[in-house]
Amino acid sequence: MSSTINVTTKYFAALREIVGAESEEMVIPKESTVRDFLVHLSKKYGPKFSSYVFGESGNLRRSLAVVVNLEKVNHDSLESTRLREGDTVVILPPISGGKIP
Amino acid sequence: MKQSGVYQKGSLLLEELFSEIVRLNSDGETGAAAFFLGIARRTSKSNNEVSSVEMQSYEEHANKEIQKICSDVKERHGLKFVGIWHLIGTFPVGKPIVLVTASGRGRREVFEGLRETVERYKTEPAFFKKEVFVDGSYQWYEGA
Numbered sequence: 001m002s003s004t005i006n007v008t009t010k011y012f013a014a015l016r017e018i019v020g021a022e023s024e025e026m027v028i029p030k031e032s033t034v035r036d037f038l039v040h041l042s043k044k045y046g047p048k049f050s051s052y053v054f055g056e057s058g059n060l061r062r063s064l065a066v067v068v069n070l071e072k073v074n075h076d077s078l079e080s081t082r083l084r085e086g087d088t089v090v091i092l093p094p095i096s097g098g099k100i101p
Numbered sequence: 102m103k104q105s106g107v108y109q110k111g112s113l114l115l116e117e118l119f120s121e122i123v124r125l126n127s128d129g130e131t132g133a134a135a136f137f138l139g140i141a142r143r144t145s146k147s148n149n150e151v152s153s154v155e156m157q158s159y160e161e162h163a164n165k166e167i168q169k170i171c172s173d174v175k176e177r178h179g180l181k182f183v184g185i186w187h188l189i190g191t192f193p194v195g196k197p198i199v200l201v202t203a204s205g206r207g208r209r210e211v212f213e214g215l216r217e218t219v220e221r222y223k224t225e226p227a228f229f230k231k232e233v234f235v236d237g238s239y240q241w242y243e244g245a
Contacts, residue, residue, distance in 0.1 A: 012159060013241045093241065095223075095227060
């Protein structure tokens with residue numbers, strides 16, 4: 001059995017500019033959590049990505065949201081939500097009206 | 102008539118939708134229809150002069166949320182129809198970006214439904230706005 005899974009992510013707004021792409025297919029370790037995935041992206045894309053996504057506490061900024069397969073993952077659940085083969089994980093920047101969903 | 106949702110600029114003319122909506126409401130049971138047209142404005146909230154607005158969207162999320170808003174508002178306010186058509190792309194100042202409509206038996210529920218629909222489309226579906234200023238700088242909208 002494979003020890004990795006394939007997931008898709010999409011980038012919007014400032015994140016799209018930081019990464020330089022609209023979307024990406026990634027191979028990550030099986031059993032990765034959403035937080036693991038965010039850390040993986042931060043290591044790949046460096047300090048600019050990291051500071052955009054994480055606050056000083058090292059947690060996901062309150063102004064951002066993460067959705068997995070179109071369902072929002074609560075900030076409290078990022079470390080416990082495991083990703084599965086074929087999942088689509090998207091970091092949502094602040095929505096244009098100003099409030100996060 | 103195209104269903105509520107997200108459309109690439111150029112693939113849907115908001116001006117033409119108005120006629121279709123009027124036809125939709127011609128059954129004799131509908132007594133009121135109200136409209137909101139969102140337009141790219143010259144002055145940003147930070148008082149900078151805007152030259153254009155870019156709208157991006159996580160379309161799968163936005164389409165799902167738009168359908169949910171329309172269905173929810175229609176049911177809770179007892180309306181005949183609620184619609185949201187939101188364009189994405191780059192828009193010069195003065196160009197329309199989004200059309201919202203609510204129609205029903207009377208103006209009270211129509212105005213209430215329209216207002217709620219507008220407030221909700223601005224916060225629930227995944228749309229992202231960049232204002233490009235006349236000096237070439239730009240800003241992704243980061244909060245109310």
